[in-house]
Amino acid sequence: MRSLARRATALALVASLGGGCALTVDQERGLGDQFSRQVESQKRLVRDPAVVSYVRGIGSRLTAAAGPQPFPITWNVVVDRDVNAFAGPGGYIYVNTGLITRARNASELAAVMAHEFSHVALRHVSGAVARQQQAAILGAGVSAATGSEAWGQVAGTGAGLWNLKFDRAAEREADRYGVGLMRRAGYDPNGMVTMFQLLATTGGSGGGGFLSSHPGIGERIGYIRSDIASLPPGPRLIRDDGQIFSIQSRLRADLRPVGFGNAWSSSSLRNPTGEAPR
Numbered sequence: 001m002r003s004l005a006r007r008a009t010a011l012a013l014v015a016s017l018g019g020g021c022a023l024t025v026d027q028e029r030g031l032g033d034q035f036s037r038q039v040e041s042q043k044r045l046v047r048d049p050a051v052v053s054y055v056r057g058i059g060s061r062l063t064a065a066a067g068p069q070p071f072p073i074t075w076n077v078v079v080d081r082d083v084n085a086f087a088g089p090g091g092y093i094y095v096n097t098g099l100i101t102r103a104r105n106a107s108e109l110a111a112v113m114a115h116e117f118s119h120v121a122l123r124h125v126s127g128a129v130a131r132q133q134q135a136a137i138l139g140a141g142v143s144a145a146t147g148s149e150a151w152g153q154v155a156g157t158g159a160g161l162w163n164l165k166f167d168r169a170a171e172r173e174a175d176r177y178g179v180g181l182m183r184r185a186g187y188d189p190n191g192m193v194t195m196f197q198l199l200a201t202t203g204g205s206g207g208g209g210f211l212s213s214h215p216g217i218g219e220r221i222g223y224i225r226s227d228i229a230s231l232p233p234g235p236r237l238i239r240d241d242g243q244i245f246s247i248q249s250r251l252r253a254d255l256r257p258v259g260f261g262n263a264w265s266s267s268s269l270r271n272p273t274g275e276a277p278r
Contacts, residue, residue, distance in 0.1 A: 023126045025070045031129060032090015039094060046077035046097060048254065054247045055095050058110050062117050065185035069121060083202060087116040089129050097255060101248050106241040107191025114178035122177060124170040168215055175220055179227045188237040189228050196221050
């Protein structure tokens with residue numbers, strides 16, 4: 001009898017997620033707050049105001065070019081060597097220090113940020129989270145007694161929310177939307193092509209974030225170039241903004257590894273409690 005009740009609770013939760021469709025705005029906003037707390041408890045944020053302001057400045061241009069969103073877009077920088085960025089629910093987007101320090105110009109950094117923002121704007125993040133939560137509910141079972149407790153249990157598992165997997169169609173759509181978004185925001189969309197070329201030689205996470213295993217990099221470069229060629233001529237677009245190299249210098253001076261992975265020694269790289277990394 002108890003197992004039947006648990007199954008009924010699980011099915012009710014799946015139904016509340018729309019059968020794997022996108023979350024409602026309220027559901028995503030609530031889950032986004034949990035997501036951000038979880039990420040920032042496990043990854044160190046960059047607090048250097050110059051670095052954060054620079055990244056958020058690019059983000060603001062992209063957001064303005066996209067138009068109104070259902071929730072505020074929050075850009076943060078995390079200490080991670082991987083040449084990548086990742087988006088979560090509720091408009092939270094994180095840019096890795098590895099991406100900033102390896103980008104060869106502002107348009108390459110803007111390209112990755114535009115791609116991740118596109119997943120948010122196109123509700124890909126919402127749909128991926130809903131499918132992930134549905135799988136967790138039905139696959140692992142729910143032991144909580146009430147619907148709200150069960151939702152909290154599933155949402156609180158994390159289940160790699162900063163490493164969401166998008167399907168082939170979503171990645172392609174985010175690439176192509178991102179190209180147009182860069183153009184509207186005033187950035188040279190060829191930065192997306194050259195960033196993919198860079199990643200083809202240096203690699204990335206191969207998981208969540210900008211560098212996905214599907215579609216292949218060669219295919220992505222092909223349709224991005226085609227889309228760029230179809231854009232009408234316009235004003236001069238930003239490739240090098242004259243700021244990124246000073247930002248990179250600040251980061252490189254601060255990023256002194258004390259171990260493998262995300263650990264770096266710096267006074268301006270702090271965890272959410274404000275304590276310097278150990």
